[in-house]
């Protein structure tokens with residue numbers, strides 16, 4: 144593994160010239176690709192960049208993986224299940240490759256940042272052609288070229304990088320909604336989380352690069368921006384000219400054409416009063432905040448290394464609700480963290496009932512090798528964790544439903560995003576508060592912001608009709 148590799152803007156030019164070389168070399172072959180993305184929005188955004196590089200080379204998207212000439216898995220290592228799925232899929236491709244020896248297989252992303260995974264691929268999955276990690280995905284064209292020239296498996300995993308390569312191609316999944324990275328990596332080392340080890344130290348993109356990207360997106364017709372970072376609230380730390388996250392949001396607010404601004408994820412310990420003030424006066428920041436609390440017990444929070452207490456979290460959430468009336472709050476909760484007692488669990492239920500989340504993403508704690516929590520001795524019995532999880536689920540679902548019905552009869556603006564997959568007469572979209580809504584209409588509405596009246600509510604979605 145390489146360490147602390149300096150990447151300069153020059154790299155973007157080098158990669159663009161390799162893309163051009165490969166384009167000429169492969170022009171007559173009419174090759175296709177298929178990407179599968181596991182995990183979070185960061186990976187989804189990374190895959191858009193991988194697609195951009197592949198399409199610039201001349202690959203076109205294959206409808207099915209089994210017919211593709213280049214298959215790539217962008218992996219996640221947050222949960223063990225996702226890892227097992229990846230191994231299963233790579234194993235399956237062995238037979239496909241036997242039939243089509245020209246098939247090229249690449250695996251990349253967070254899983255590959257772990258030495259044990261790379262060793263396993265070297266030993267048991269020799270039919271893989273290219274293995275790379277999270278820090279050098281901008282080098283995809285170079286890795287493909289190396290593979291073609293050497294005919295050996297290419298392993299290129301870096302432990303860290305310093306700079307951020309801009310100006311490489313990317314293919315956006317959606318013409319009216321776009322994700323924009325503002326930070327990479329994480330410095331927080333929550334004791335259950337593998338992300339800081341696989342995504343590296345936190346680095347912020349320069350505000351001018353972010354603004355350049357967002358202005359270009361607005362010109363292309365993008366209405367909604369999702370700003371991405373493991374902890375957006377610490378944006379700007381380490382930049383030459385320090386810019387706070389709130390200041391960045393204020394700059395984005397000025398961009399003509401951008402109608403909605405979302406962001407995730409917010410670490411409660413870094414959520415400033417300045418940000419709350421910016422949110423409360425903004426016309427474009429959506430009326431939704433994802434604010435993970437993970438556990439309601441201050442003792443467990445300490446063991447998780449979250450750096451806030453139950454009381455501090457509740458105070459913060461109440462302050463946000465007061466300053467931003469009607470805001471929808473969502474959260475992440477982990478049940479069964481090592482050492483969690485019934486009393487600790489009751490603290491978790493207590494936060495849920497006090498804050499009353501519109502949405503809650505609930506997880507049973509799962510051990511991640513390489514994290515401090517994995518070696519903690521007081522692991523919670525699986526049965527007990529499941530039983531607590533079910534009790535929690537009952538409570539969060541009930542509250543979600545109660546929050547949903549509060550919207551019935553009210554009028555909101557919805558960004559229509561897609562045709563409804565279950566009912567051809569419906570289209571679906573999101574309100575500013577992130578509630579999913581289904582309305583009667585056809586695909587001409589997709590990509591438009593329209594006013595609707597909410598006519599019905601379930602725990603996980605609303606129904607509405609267009610206001611004439």
Ligand code: SF4
Pocket residue numbers: 329330331332333336337338339373374410
């Ligand atoms: S803030 Fe904590 S949970 Fe989130 S990515 Fe960083 S270490 Fe993981």
